[in-house]
Amino acid sequence: MPGLIKYGLLPEATKEQVMARRVYEFNRYLKAITKADKYAYPNMYTLDTRAINFLNEIDCDDLMETDNLAWFIKVKAWDKVYQKYMDVFRDWIAKDKDKILNDLNSIIFLEDWNKYAQGNISAWEMEVLCFYYHDHELKNINQDRYGFANFFELPEEPMVERSFTKAGKEIRIFKLDKICGTCIAKNKIKSTVTLLTTTGVVNVKFRKEYFSMFDKQISERGEDGVKHVVEKSWFNRGNMIVVTGMRSGDDFISKKYASTGGHQLYRIEKINPDGTLTLKDSRYQGGIEEDD
Numbered sequence: 001m002p003g004l005i006k007y008g009l010l011p012e013a014t015k016e017q018v019m020a021r022r023v024y025e026f027n028r029y030l031k032a033i034t035k036a037d038k039y040a041y042p043n044m045y046t047l048d049t050r051a052i053n054f055l056n057e058i059d060c061d062d063l064m065e066t067d068n069l070a071w072f073i074k075v076k077a078w079d080k081v082y083q084k085y086m087d088v089f090r091d092w093i094a095k096d097k098d099k100i101l102n103d104l105n106s107i108i109f110l111e112d113w114n115k116y117a118q119g120n121i122s123a124w125e126m127e128v129l130c131f132y133y134h135d136h137e138l139k140n141i142n143q144d145r146y147g148f149a150n151f152f153e154l155p156e157e158p159m160v161e162r163s164f165t166k167a168g169k170e171i172r173i174f175k176l177d178k179i180c181g182t183c184i185a186k187n188k189i190k191s192t193v194t195l196l197t198t199t200g201v202v203n204v205k206f207r208k209e210y211f212s213m214f215d216k217q218i219s220e221r222g223e224d225g226v227k228h229v230v231e232k233s234w235f236n237r238g239n240m241i242v243v244t245g246m247r248s249g250d251d252f253i254s255k256k257y258a259s260t261g262g263h264q265l266y267r268i269e270k271i272n273p274d275g276t277l278t279l280k281d282s283r284y285q286g287g288i289e290e291d292d
Helices: 002-006 015-036 049-057 075-095 097-116 121-129 208-215
Strands: 044-047 064-066 071-074 160-166 169-174 177-187 192-197 200-205 216-221 227-231 240-248 251-254 265-271 277-280 288-291
Touching (some): 002 097, 015 044, 071 075, 075 097
Parallel strands (some): 200 251
Antiparallel strands (some): 044 071, 160 169, 177 192, 216 227, 265 277
16 A cells, blocks of 8 residues: 555545545554554554544544543554455455556666666766776767866966956966866865766865865655655765866866856766756755765
C-alpha cells in the first residue's frame, strides 16, 4: 500500500475506493497519536477530536469508549472495521495483480535509474573512482561560446587590464578569465577547491565567506517533520563548476568586479548534446543551511 500510494497507483475511481483510502490514512493517524500519548491504555487507540469526528462519519461511534477523561477505541474492534475497508483494494489487486506489480516495479526501476544512473561513463568513473579513465565530461562542450580559458596558458601573474586613481591611490583592475572543471577535493580551512579541468588539475581559491556560502548543505523540513536535503555543497566531489577569476602563480583566484558580466560561480547542471551547458548561478532559497 505505501508503494502504491507513493507512486500514484492506488485507484480512487469509486466512492468505495476513496473512502478506503481515507480509512487507510486514518489508521496511520490513529497509530501516530496513540504512540505520542504517554497515558495511552494497552490495546487501545487514543482518540482526539479529529479521530472522533471521523469515526462518527463512518458510523463507528458505538465502538468508542471513555474513562471520563479521554476517548479510546479497542485495537481489535477497530482492526475489524479497517480490514473490511482494505478488502476494497485487496479485490482490486487480485483482479489485475501482474499488471499492478509490473507498473509498480517499472516506476521504482525508473526512479532508481534516474537517481543512480544519470550521466555517461565519464560521470560514473568520476563518481566511483574519482578520476576519468575515458574522456573528461567537459571535453566536447562549446568552449568558444562560453569563452573558457586554459589555466595553463594563462600568464602566471595577473594582467592589469586598466587602472585609475582614487584618493591619490592607484587602483588596478585585473583581466579576468573563466575556467571550468570537475571538483575532486576541497579544503574548508583554506577555502579552496581542487578542480580537474580538461587540461589538468587546478587549485581554486575563494574568499572564506564566499566558499562557506556555496559549501553549505541546504535542507527543508517536510510535512512529516523530518529534514530532507534539497541541495548539497556545490564543491562536493563530482560536481562541475564554472569559476571567474585570475591566475596567480599555481592558483586560480576566484574574483569578480561590479562591472564584470555574469556571476563569479556557476554550477553545471547538465551538458546538452549540442555542447551547450545548463548553468545554475544561485543557491536554493528558503531552506535550512548546515555545514556539509
